[in-house]
Amino acid sequence: xxxxxxxxxxxxxxxxxxxxxxxxxxxxxxxxxxxxxxxxxxxxxxxxxxxxxxxxxxxxxxxxxxxxxxxxxxxxxxxxxxxxxxxxxxxxxxxxxxxxxxxxxxxxxxxxxxxxxxxxxxxxxxxxxxxxxxxxxxxxxxxxxxxxxxxxxxxxxxxxxxxxxxxxxxxxxxxxxxxxxxxxxxxxxxxxxxxxxxxxxxxxxxxxxxxxxxxxxxxxxxxxxxxxxxxxxxxxxxxxxxxxxxxxxxxxxxxxxxxxxxxxxxxxxxxxxxxxxxxxxxxxxxxxxxxxxxxxxxxxxxxxxxxxxxxxxxxxxxxxxxxxxxxxxxxxxxxxxxxxxxxxxxxxxxxxxxxxxxxxxxxxxxxxxxxxxxxxxxxxxxxxxxxxxxxxxxxxxxxxxxxxxxxxxxxxxxxxxxxxxxxxxxxxxxxxxxxxxxxxxxxxxxxxxxxxxxxxxxxxxxxxxxxxxxxxxxxxxxxxxx
Ligand code: C2O
Ligand code: CU
Numbered sequence: 001x002x003x004x005x006x007x008x009x010x011x012x013x014x015x016x017x018x019x020x021x022x023x024x025x026x027x028x029x030x031x032x033x034x035x036x037x038x039x040x041x042x043x044x045x046x047x048x049x050x051x052x053x054x055x056x057x058x059x060x061x062x063x064x065x066x067x068x069x070x071x072x073x074x075x076x077x078x079x080x081x082x083x084x085x086x087x088x089x090x091x092x093x094x095x096x097x098x099x100x101x102x103x104x105x106x107x108x109x110x111x112x113x114x115x116x117x118x119x120x121x122x123x124x125x126x127x128x129x130x131x132x133x134x135x136x137x138x139x140x141x142x143x144x145x146x147x148x149x150x151x152x153x154x155x156x157x158x159x160x161x162x163x164x165x166x167x168x169x170x171x172x173x174x175x176x177x178x179x180x181x182x183x184x185x186x187x188x189x190x191x192x193x194x195x196x197x198x199x200x201x202x203x204x205x206x207x208x209x210x211x212x213x214x215x216x217x218x219x220x221x222x223x224x225x226x227x228x229x230x231x232x233x234x235x236x237x238x239x240x241x242x243x244x245x246x247x248x249x250x251x252x253x254x255x256x257x258x259x260x261x262x263x264x265x266x267x268x269x270x271x272x273x274x275x276x277x278x279x280x281x282x283x284x285x286x287x288x289x290x291x292x293x294x295x296x297x298x299x300x301x302x303x304x305x306x307x308x309x310x311x312x313x314x315x316x317x318x319x320x321x322x323x324x325x326x327x328x329x330x331x332x333x334x335x336x337x338x339x340x341x342x343x344x345x346x347x348x349x350x351x352x353x354x355x356x357x358x359x360x361x362x363x364x365x366x367x368x369x370x371x372x373x374x375x376x377x378x379x380x381x382x383x384x385x386x387x388x389x390x391x392x393x394x395x396x397x398x399x400x401x402x403x404x405x406x407x408x409x410x411x412x413x414x415x416x417x418x419x420x421x422x423x424x425x426x427x428x429x430x431x432x433x434x435x436x437x438x439x440x441x442x443x444x445x446x447x448x449x450x451x452x453x454x455x456x457x458x459x460x461x462x463x464x465x466x467x468x469x470x471x472x473x474x475x476x477x478x479x480x481x482x
Contacts, residue, residue, distance in 0.1 A: 046239035046338065048194055049176065052093045056104065062097045063104040068111050068160070068174060075173075076230060076237070079206030083173035084111055086158075090235050091196045091256065092176030095158065097148050099182055105144040109136040115169060118161035119178065120295060121277055121420070121438040123149050126459025129417055132163035132387065133460060152420070153182035154279030154436065155252045155297040157196070163387065167226065167258050167468035171200065171208055175256040186280065186356045190250045190301070193241060195338070197292075198256045199228035223326045223377075224410075225259020225294070225467035231316065233338050240339045246347035247304040250274075255292045258468040261411065261441065263319040265289035266302060266340065267312040272352060275299030278420045278436025280356040285433075289317055293413035293441035295466040301352055308344040313337075321411035321443070361434045362422050362451045368398040373414070375406045375442060375465065375475075384474030385464075391477035396458050403449045406442040412470065414448070415439040416479070417461040421452035439466055458482045 056063035066086050073090055075081045086092025097103055109115050114137055118130035127134065128144040136142050156178035160169035177196050201209040209228075211217040221227075233239055243249060252275075255262060265271070265288060272284040277297050284301060292298050306312060318332040371392060374381050383391065394400060401424070404414045420436045427446040442448050464476030 044239070044241050045236070046193065046241050047234055047236060049089065049091050049094045049196065049234055051096045052087075058102075060098070060100060061102045061104065062095075063106075064095060065106040065108070066092065066117065067108040068115055068117075070111060073173075075200070075232070075235065076202055076206065079202070081202065081206045081208060083208070084169060085173050086176050090173035091198065092158070092174070094176060094194065095178040097178075097180055099148055099150045099153050099180060101148050103144070103146055103148055106141065107136065107144070108141045109138060111169075112138055113165065114138065114162050115160045115165075115174075116162050117158050118417075119156065119158050120415075121154070121156040121297075122178070123152060123418060123420065123456070125457050126418070126461070129459070129461070130158075130161050131417060131460075131462050132161060135162055148180055152278060153180050153185070154275065154277060155179055155194075155254060155299065156277075157254045157256060157295075157297070159256065164472050167472045168210065170256070170258055170468055171210060171226065177252075177254050179252065180279075182279075182357070186353055187250055189350075190248055192250045192252065194252050194254075195233050196254045196256055197262060197337070198232045198235070199260050200230055200232065201226075201228040202230065220326050222469050222473065224322060224328070225469045227257070227260050227328065231335055231337055238336050238339060240341050242341050242343055243302065243304040244343050244345045244348050245304050245306070245308045246349055248350045248352055249302045249304075251300050251302055252297065253292060253300070254297050255294050257294045259294055260316075261291065261293045261319055261321045261413075262337075263289050263291050263317040264298075264300075264314065264337075265317045266314045269302065269305060269312065272301035272303065273298065274301055274356060276435040277438050280359075281435050282357065282359050282433060283355055284352060291319065291441065293411070293439065293466070294468075295413060295415055295439045296437075296441070302340070303352070304342060304348070306342055308342055308347070310342040312340050314340055323408075323410045359434045359436070362399065362453060364401065364424070364451060366399060367401050367451065369394060369400040371400060371402045373402060373404045373463070375404065375408065375412045375414070377408050377410075378470060378473055378475050380463070380465075380475060380477045383477065385476040385478075387478075389478065390460065390480040392479045394454050394479060394481050396481050397455055399451065399453045401449060401451050403447060404440070404442050405447045406444060409444045411441055411443045412465040412467065412475070413439050413441045414463065415466045416452065416463045418457060418459070418481075419452050419454055419461070421450040424449045424451055454481050
């Protein structure tokens, strides 16, 4: 008896492979619009990171405390892992604000080592950038206070950025999402899911596999950037999300992986690609899959076009970013990220708006400087990072075009701190529509051109490859805006 009940539970809870695995409509009267609460459908197993508690009573002000501590969590079933965590969780809690809000952050470092927190993609004063210029000692703390600019609604994220230690601290569990909301969001009716992607590797005892730099695996990690064989969505392996037939869901996706580039696709579904790092496009773009390089964010609309009871998989599809010598053996196999399970409710009828928000192209006529960044393995313009050197000098308030040329046979995602940009062309092909980015993947032997406006905040801003192992090794430079 117990075994039968257990088997039934398993059948309910564990999605079986393949589409249309369950078409049971038991308990749902035909034509019923509302879900029947007595009908035991499993809920989402996907856990959403909680939103950071706002301690402020002032209007348009968000005041939060973030503490980085060592702790122990179960990341893979059956074992405990020593991690570093923000407010005790991996990923850290989500920082949620509206455009125009004043954001006050109290940061505490309870780690046994120096750290910083970089608010990746936000336009903010230099002191608050969390770059290696502003380390926080163990036991130390720092306060940040700045305003989120209008027009920057989008998905961002935070992660440590201490000199030479970002890869280690992110591998240990330090990363979290930032959502900047627009009070006039064009998709108010659409249910939202936040999906923070991360990967990791574990030893038998559950500890995080961080090999010696000189070992064979250490060298491969250095070359490729460290990838893990366990893929996480919000800290969970292959969680389940439910969708009602006909429903439209908005998925905000953050790639918090150190090196893994995901080509995302949903079996048997066309996706609507609606946003990049800096938020929504002008209109939805239908596509079968979307590439998201590490540190990038995307927004997609998932439309419940399959039959009630269907079960499909959201996958990381093969994408060859590697040099052949260190390409992982299973690079060409799709990997499951998340299971989408259709309810057997009657289909909803939901429309997707054809216009999202206006995004104007930046004017290219009054550009004051053009810069070329040549990427080779571990170097930018032939140099590695020197904290006491300024590589590029720009004038505050000006607009520039940067051309990033990748001369080598693996992809390098290029990130600029502090200022968002618009990609103008990829490998000579003009970008079809304007969108906001702070990171752009530069594929092997290709060139990307972007335009950037260096407004508001003077300072020394980093630009670097966002493969964290490359960044740690100094594939980074400094732009001084003054
Ligand atoms: Cu995501 Cu220099 O950072
Ligand atoms: Cu790189």
